[in-house]
Amino acid sequence: MSHIIEVTVPPLPHYMLSGSMHVSPGGKHLSRKNIGVFDLLVISQGCLYVNEEGQDYEISAGHALILRPDCNHYGYSSCTEETVHHWLHFQILGDWRVIExxxxYKQRAALEKEDTAYTPLHPFETSPFTLALPQFIKLPQPQKVIDTIDELTDMNRNSHHSSVRLKQQALFQEVISLLASSLETTTPSPGSVCAEKAAAYLREHYRxxxxxxxxxxxINFHPVYIxxxxxxxxxxxxxxxxxLIRIEHSKLLLIQTDMPVERIAEEVGFNHAAYFTACFTKHEGLSPRKFRQLFAWNRES
Structure with missing residues (x-):
């Protein structure tokens, strides 16, 4: 049984926190009860097995599931392969409901048949509308959703700045828009297929x-079209x-290893360390060495 989470806006759904997690074979998703926030899970590798209120979900690569804040959920089966999922916690401050x-679709068809436009009683009256989010779906543009969640996660380290939090909320609405638009069609456009294939190839061959x-x-497409x-x-x-992929991997190496910057540059595909430093500094706003000093884990603690 598939469900739709229907939200009345304004107010818009509100971003709280995000991250990613690797689950080794034999591992399971966490068991939690009434966590109080919506939890979006997007799988980029492997498969996660989650039960919510008696319904089993096999969330394989390219799929997304929204866990509800008022339900119990747990991993009902162990992962059989290395699994990577990206998670995002968000809150809905207004009204929402879950429908089959x-x-x-029956209700939407009836509304479209009526074909009546909403006319506010007062020129300054707020015009509420409903936003429909699929609870479980195969995403037409999974890598786009994953990249956006990763960007939100990367911004968390500077979220003490109000300007960054504002940017996060704006960026989060892109995730909401991608989820909502995936209800319109589960068949991706040729352009989306091409872009997703190109992104997958570049992620595999970034070195x-x-x-x-x-x-x-x-990927059998013309370079101009790609x-x-x-x-x-x-x-x-x-x-x-x-x-961007190279810089993403370089940040992990800067944080998680003691490799010299020159070696990291070579590891992620740069021929010259100076060019790597220039690119990294332009994108991150600080040099690789300063990034390491600020964000490297204290492995001695």
């Missing part, structure tokens, strides 16, 4: 020198996307 997917020709041959699709879906060119 079949009932939702190699970028080649638009090789990328096109590998660039157009990635700009539309991810907001950047393939080369810029690969650069």
């Amino acid at each position: 997917e079949q009932e939702y 190699e020198a970028f080649s638009a020709k090789k990328l096109g041959e590998s 660039a157009r699709c990635m700009q539309k879906v991810f907001g950047c060119s393939p080369a810029a996307y690969m650069l």
Whole structure:
């Protein structure tokens, strides 16, 4: 049985916190009861087995599940392979309800048949509307959702600044929009398919020198079309996307290892450490060495 979470807005859903987690084979999702927040899970690798209120969900790569704040959930089966999931906690401060997917589409069809526009009684009256979110779905653009959650997570370290929290809330609405639009069609557009394939290839081959020709041959699309699709879906060119992936991996190495910056630059695909430092500094606002000093784990504690 599929469910829809229908939200009355304003107010809009509110971002709280996000992160990612690796679950080794044999591990399970946490058991929790009435956690008080919505918990969005998006799987990028493997499969997570979660039960909520007696219903089992197999959340495989590319799928998303929203766990409700007023329910009990637990891992009903162990992971059989290395599993990576990205999580995001959010809150709905206004009214919301859960309805069956079949009932939702029935109600929507009836409203569309009426074809009546909402007219406020007063020119300054707030016009509320409903926002529908699928509780469980195969995402048409999974990598776009994952990248956005990762960006939100990366911003958490500076969330003590009001300006950063405002940017997070605006960015979170992109996640909400992607989830809501996935209800309109579960069949991704050709452009989304192309962009997702290109993103997957670049994530796998980020250590190699970028080649638009090789990328096109590998996923069987013309390089110009790939660039157009990635700009539309991810907001950047393939080369810029690969650069972001390299910086993403370099940050993990800076935090989790004692490798010299020069070695890290080589490890993530840069031929010259100076160019790596320049790119990293432009993107992060501080040099790799300062980043390490600020955010490296204290492994002695």
